[in-house]
Amino acid sequence: MSLLKVVGLDKSYHSNFRVLTDINFEVDTGEFVSIIGPSGAGKSTLLRCINRMVEVNEGKILFGDLDVGNLSKKALRKLRTNIGMIFQHYNLVPRLTVIENVLHGRFGYKTTLQGILGKFTEKEKEHAFFLLEKLGISDHAYKRCDQLSGGQQQRVGIARALIQEPKLVLCDEPIASLDPNSSKVIMDHLKAITSELNITCLVNLHQVDVAINYSDRIIGLNQGEIVFDGPSQMLTEGRINSIYGTETRQFITV
């Protein structure tokens, strides 16, 4: 059985404009899937439908055997602990330390009071430091996040997602605000999540070449519809043009 199954998904924010139309795809455990497409194609909305950060209008999203659209508040919380999320702008709490931000990933497992009082077990703290070590930022554990570079902040974001012990990680343009070097570091870490921990990654990307290099499979999105879905080696020049539109493609490769 597949980990994630999206069936006939429709989403619109306003009644006269559809962001997503009839989206169907399945993702298996341990897959590394990239979603590419021009700005405004609906990539971010698609990711946010999966953990129900935005409500779905039509269609179904199945995570394991759970129907995401039909969960109670409590069950939704439980679902979200299983799905990590990484953002373009890292979305950390800038004034708090790195380690505090990482431990925020455990809130889904805690009662409200435990969370407010910041009661974390020794095991959780050890796990947090282990992750920081692995991502190469353990030296900065007690620094405030706003003192870190973009690439380092994104690694904190990854640690926060991983400490949830998720089955799926959603990455919304993880390298869009990073320089090429930091981008490579981040993409390598994301790839390692899949290959070493067998956690599925679903990554929104702007850079076609990065998508081809890193992912097993690519989904092309244009104006809210899937126009390509297949192994990355099958993504030919012609198909890329059909995703982005021929003329705009010139600007993207520069």
Add this chain to the structure above:
Amino acid sequence: MNDIMIRKRKWQFTIFLIIMIAATYASSIITDFNALHGITTFPAALYWIFSNMLISQETLTRLPSILDKLLETIFMSIAATTTAAVISMFLGLMGSTTTRVNRAFSSLARFTASISRNIPVVAWALILLLSFGQNSLTGYLALFVGSIGFLTRVFIETIDEASQSSVEALRATGATYFQIVNKAVIPQCLPLLISWILFMIETNIRSATLVGILTGTGIGYTFDLYYKSMNYNVVALVTFSIVITVIIIELLSNYIRKVIL
């Protein structure tokens, strides 16, 4: 093409200037205000101030009682601000788009804030005077209500601006509402919130004087008393001590701001 644009700009400016001058002239004619006459009265007015508003040796004996009232005013302003801040924090969380529970509560919070803000503190003092009588509670309440309006407004904006992204991230981890508020919103906004509260304390000490004149409490009452008994030397001393206090409070809060931000 560019030339025409620049010339057009110049014309626009000239026309604007002419309109401004015409408007000023017209309004002074309508209101019967003569600018020249206004300026000529200046020397006499200044002469009066400098000859009457002198702090003399004898008035200094009143200083202890003035300081006593001043302290009362300061504490009242602080109490009104801090209690208002607590209420405003709830209203702010309720009203902010990032942390609101639902649209109805959000509108309610904004509406409450808007009412208490759009009625001036002086008007509040006079309204409350009728129902609560002339005592320090009335002064406190007037400042309290006025502060709620302003603080709620800025709290809503601070929360919206400072914490949108981290709130989204924490929601995605499965955190509960109160976890998000306590661990993302408040840590991120706190310095700014404190800064606004300090600003409000400053403002309230200033308004407390005026409110005091109306409600008969604190330093405002002292001011009023000596003013009406035409003891201008003491009035000068009271004014001077208010100015000094406000400056000190301002310096103090600037220092605190520098440390926390």
